[in-house]
Amino acid sequence: MLMLTCPHCGVTAEETEFAPGGQAHLKRQGPGSSDDDFEAYLFARANPRGVHLERWRHAFGCGKWFHAARCTVTLEVFGTYPARTAGPPAELRAAIAARRPGWPEGGR
Amino acid sequence: MSFRLGHGGRLIDRARPLGFSFDGRRMTGFAGDTLAAALLGAGETLMGRSFKYHRPRGAVAAGVEEPNALMGIGSGPQAEPNARATVVELAEGLEATSQNRWPNLALDIGQLTGLGARLMPAGFYYKTFIHPRAAWKHVFEPVIRRAAGLGRAPRGPDPDRYEQLYAFADVVVAGGGVAGLHAARLAAEAGRRVIVFEQAAHWGGRAPVEGEPVGGLPADAWVAAQLADLAARPNVTLRARATVFGLHDHGYLLAEERCGEGGGTGPRRRLWRVRAGLTVVACGAFERPLPFAGNDRPGVMLAAAVRDYLVNWAVAPGRAVAVVTGCDDAYRTAMALAGAGVRVPVVADLRPGGGGALAARARAMGLRVADGACIARVLGGRSVTGVVLAPADGDGSGGEEIACDAVAMSGGWSPAVHLWSQPGGGLAWDADRGLFRPDPARAPTGADGRPMAVAVGAAAGELALDAALADADRALRAVLGLPAGAPPVTAATAEAPPRTAAMLPARAGHRLRAKAFLDFQNDVKVSDIELAAREGYVSVEHAKRYTTLGMATDQGKLSNVAGIAVLAEARGTPVPEVGTTTFRPPFVPVTIGGLAGEASGPLFQPVRMTPLHGWHAARGAVWEPVGLWRRAYAYPATGERTADAVAREVLAVRGRVGLLDASTLGKILVRGPDAGRFLDMLYVGMMSTLPVGRCRYGVMCNEQGFVTDDGVVARLGSETFLCHTTTGGADRIHGWMEEWLQTEWWDWKVWTLNLTEQFAQIAVAGPKARVLLERLGGMDVSREAQPFMRWAEGRLSGIAARVFRISFSGELSFEIAVAASDGPALWERLMAEGADLGVTPYGTEAMHVLRAEKGYIIVGDETDGTVTPRDLGLERMIASGKADFIGRRGMERAHLVDPGRWRLVGLAAEDGAVLPEGAYAATDARNANGQRVTEGRVTSSYFSPTLKCGIALGLVRRGPERMGEVLAFPAAGGRVLKARIVEPVFHDKDGARLNG
Known part of the structure; x- marks a missing residue:
């Protein structure tokens, strides 16, 4: 059972206190989008063996959504950050790259 | 024959004989015995029958790894099947029963299968019983189930208590042998919070048995000194009879403590849920x-x-x-x-x-x-x-x-690497010692990416006493950052390298190989693994599943490495290339009771009760669980059948006036400058144009365009809306709103609040509803002052109330929301003032019948996650002028605009019968699999007391275009029910009754 730190309220808690929300940073496809783009938005997920940016909600805590950068192989958590962003902050990107050289291109 | 020696026995007290029974025969052992020790002491070597061939078996081990001596302990609801006699502590009056034999242990009919063992090779069941399928179901399986199988589960509720306990530690030591105790001592002296779990009743592991001195003391005395030191430290917790059976992600560790044994008190089992910074795997090793x-x-x-x-x-x-x-x-x-x-x-x-x-x-x-x-x-x-x-x-x-x-x-020996391997720790083949040991370079890692476990002593492959202690000392000092030190002094014994063998003698023929067992509990022999290899099951994971090697309750603690050695030889590859199978929790069998803990009976899950629950209970309501809520299903009078009560309640609403506890409906306040814009995205209809003081029915979809919830939205103010949701949808829809506001439109100024439990809500429905409210007084509820789909605030009978003119029954109806604490008073007032009007409380089933008579849908009945608003005939709800809302793009997909989709209709059985819910309409056409093609299904079906016949709603292919057609519904017993497609509105088609 994972341990995660909510970047909003600062609490470090067990996985059961959070609700998972799948892959982070999907771009919403609305009316006017192509069939391919819409299909990818609904169904295509990265499922990497390695670094995964994923959504979580502190469901049984402050209720806020946030993102976690986590290795799907070792379960290492590189960091968490608020959901109000289109990508991980620069410090976290650097931290991930330090632990997984080459990320995000081919790096695990 | 086994026997008890006249002297010795470090764990038994000869002054305290204990009586017990084995298959009904009275026997005597001593305090301190395990059941297996007592049986062997009484000359009883035959303890069970094997699973597949029913071969006679006795105890092969003395600990948790025992595959053979499985027994039923006790009787009645406390009986425990499949207990290993080697770890069951003897107690006065203990009843043990052998398993998997008939008629008795000594004379077992099933042993005849042993004569046919050559006819039952690996994969026998797969090969034999593939065809015909019916024979498997009706002939083979029942026979095999009776002949095989392990112990019987106890019948009746478990009267014992179980509990779970959360704990946190810097260091958890799994195993109280000498290496574990030394590791614990180092961690304790370094000031760490330490928990030490020992699965046995006694500490020290093998060292006291071997009797070599440790630290200048007899091993027993050294162990006692360590325990005394640790027990005196406030930062150390010691638990014997507690087995760590799982090490999971980020140091989450599970242990089961057998509190009730050895004269202990408390719960029968206690499940420890520990968050461990570092787990010291000091679990020792198993002999092969x-x-x-x-x-x-x-x-x-x-x-x-x-x-x-x-x-x-x-x-x-x-x-x-x-x-x-x-x-x-x-x-x-x-x-x-x-x-x-x-x-x-x-x-x-x-x-x-x-x-x-x-x-x-x-x-x-x-x-x-x-x-x-x-x-x-x-x-x-x-x-x-x-x-x-x-x-x-x-x-x-x-x-x-x-x-x-x-x-x-x-x-030879195999380190107990289970806890190391479960969370992903790697193993290395140590050819010199002939064993797989934890590879420190591939330790399981925690949240920070650093090692979260360290294996020490025999579990690390250091089998000799001196090497085990030296290893524990070095490993703990390294991981704790302590200066180098010296382990307790022990004598060293030089041992010659061991030899592993795939078969003895090495060139034995098939006859001997077919009697050489690897997995005792599942009866897997050397010849079975060799056969699997010949048939192409060369992967260890495949060979395991094909032969069932290591898949019994002992999980191959004895057989794993031997099986790998046989597979390696059969493949002609070295052992490390074959590798090991995956180690999965639990390390030993654990009780379901312990895993459930306190969560059984009334504590299984919380029950949500409305403010009016007590009134319903006092009136003998029949309950319907809706999510965690308990809702009144109906209120049968004394001696009244529930179905009759439902019919009476329906007719009361149609004829006079009824009261429904609608408090469970979700009530979510949405407020802010962007609230209207936000709700326009959430609902398929337009909410931003709703005038203050009015209500509007709304339907919500997911991005795929499928209906997920519905309810009435009331505009309370220019920036404030109250969104009603389904009973089951309140938390989900509130979460849905927050998800969009927090992750997609985070710059929109909108706040949401789930007020569901803040209000009691009572539906007053029926032609006399207005009269009843007027009697309460305080608000003008006339047709002119409060027309349909309006709401008003005021005081009813002195109680602050918000009154919505909305209807889910088709009758003149008001839903009154008051503070939760005022609910019972309002309900009582309505009952009292309406007595002469025939006011009748009605439950959820009457509510369902009433809404079905009107063709109103229920999300979850008419929808199943694949139904669009158009399918439900709600296309008029979809705002044509909106560029975007959640589900708009999804609805444009080709399959969702297919005119051949199943759409909502009414169904009237030709003889007025009630169609079975979920029944499918079948055509005479056949699909590629030879099955009849279906063209619709019944989504709701009731007896209508109003119309005195069955009514149903259903989804039918092109349904609205096929009014008057008759569909065939194959039913149980070969019957075929015929039903005509009709309008979904059965009663008051022009809606005149809504205004009373």
Whole structure:
């Protein structure tokens, strides 16, 4: 059972206190989008063996959504950050790259 | 035959005899005995029958790894099946029952399958029972189920108490042997919070059995001194009879404590849920059997287990014990037996060069040692009568018969790496020692990416006492950052390298290989693994599943490495290339009761009760669970059938006035400058244009365009809306709103609040509803002042209330929301003022009938996650002018605009019957699989007391275009029900009754 730190309220808690929300940073496809783009938005997920940016909600805590950068192989958590962003902050990107050289291109 | 020695036994108290029974026979053991020790002490070597061939079996081990001696303990609801007699502590009056035998243990009909063992090779069931399928279901499976199977689960509710406990520690030590205790001491002295779990009732592991001094003290005394020191420290928790059975992500560790045993009090089991910074895997090692024909006979035991029985419980497995070994350790058993006066006719050592210093000492004692020799086969049936001694590298022919009544065997040792491997720790094959050991370079890692476990002592592959302590000392100092130190002083014994064997003798023919067991509990033999390899199951994971090697309740603790060795030889590859199977929790079987903990009965899950719950209960309401809520289903009068009560309640609403507790409906406040814009995205309809004071029905979809919830939205103010949701949808929809606001439109100024439990909500429905509210007084509820789909605030009978003119019954209806605490008072006032009007409380079933008579949908009945608003005839709800809303793009997909979709209609059975809910309409056409093509299904079906016939709603292919057509619904018993497609509105089609 994972341990995660909510970047909003600062609490470090067990996985059961959070609700998972799948892959982070999907771009919403609305009316006017192509069939391919819409299909990818609904169904295509990265499922990497390695670094995964994923959504979580502190469901049984402050209720806020946030993102976690986590290795799907070792379960290492590189960091968490608020959901109000289109990508991980620069410090976290650097931290991930330090632990997984080459990320995000081919790096695990 | 096994027997109790007249002296010795470090764990037993001969002054306290304990009576127990085995298959109804009275026996006596001593306090401190395990059940297996007491049985062996009483001369009982036959303890069970094997799973597949029903071969007679006795205890082969003395600890948790025991595969054979599984028994039922106790009777009635507290009975425990499949208990390992080797770990069950003897208690006065204990009832033990052997399993998997009929009619009794000594005479077992099922053993006949053993005669056909050659006809039941690996994969037998897969190969034999593929065809015909019906034969499997009706013939093979029932017969096999009766003949095989383990113990029986107890019947009736479990009367015992179980609990779960959360704990946190810097260091958890799994295993209270000498390495574990030394590790705990170092961590404790360094100021860490430490928990030490020991699965047995006694501390110290094997060291006190071996008797070598530790730290200048007898091993027992050293262990006692460590325990005394640790127990006195406030930062240390010690728990015996507590088995760590799982190490999971980020140091989440599970242990089961057997509190009720050994005279203990408290719950029967306690589940420890520990978050451990570092887990010290000090679980020791398991000795491995050797693969020779007849190695499963009762009386053939692991060499170290023989030593355990001898030293701990003063029990010898026989009067003459032959020893066969591939390592030096078994010489300790030979010498211990000889020292206790038990005859050891031979020690067969597989190694052509023989053993080391221990072998020399055995020879010096006068024991006969045969180097390069093995046991070719065991003589005897239900007990051992002798062995055939033969060269280890021969084919087993010839050989010397040696009389004996027990065998001690050692195929070397396997570290107990389970806790290391479960969370992903890597293993390395140590060829010198013939074992897989934890690879420190591939430790399981925690949240920070750093190692979260360290293996020490025998669990790390350091089997000798001095090496184990030195390893624990070095590893803990390194991981804790302590300066170098010295481990407790012990004597060193040089041991010769062990030899592993895939089969003994090495060139034995099929007849012997088919009697050489690897997995005792699942009856997997050397020949089975070889057959699997020949048939292409060369991956260890495939061979495991094909042969069931290691898949019994002991999870292959004894058989894993031996099976890998056989597979490696059959494939002609080295052992490390074969690899190991995956280690999965639990390490040992655990009780379901412990996993459930307190969460059973009324504590299984919370029950949500409305403010009016007490009133419903007092009136004898029949309950309907809706999510965690309990809602009143109906209020049967004394002696009234529930169905009659539902009909009475429906007619009361249609004819007079009824009251419904609607408090469970979700009530979510949405507020802010962007609230209207936000709701326009959430609902398929337009909410931003709703005037203050008005209500509007809304439907929500997910991005795929499928309906997920519905309800009435009331605009309370220019920036404030109250969104009603379904009872089951309140939390989900509130979460849905927050998800969009927080992750997509985070710059929109909108706040949401789930007010569901803040209000009691009462529906007052029926032609007399307005009269009743006027009697309460305080608000103008006239048709002119409050038309349909308006809401107003005021005081009703002095109670602050918000009154919505909305209807889910088709009748004149008001839903009154008041503060939760005012709910009971308002309900009582309505009942009192309406007495002469015939006011009738109605439950959820009447509510369902009323709405179905009107063709109103229920999300979850008419929808199943694949139904669009258009399918439900709600296309008029979809705002045509909106560029975007959640689900708009999804609805444009080709399949969702297909005119052939199933759409909502009414269904009227030709004879007025009630159609079965969920029934499918079938055509005469057949699909590619020869099945009849379906063209619709019944989504809701009731008897309508209003119309005196069955009514149903359903989704039918092109339904609205096919009014008047008759569909065929195949039903149980070969009947076919006919129903005509009709409008979904059965009652008051023009809606005149809504205004009363």
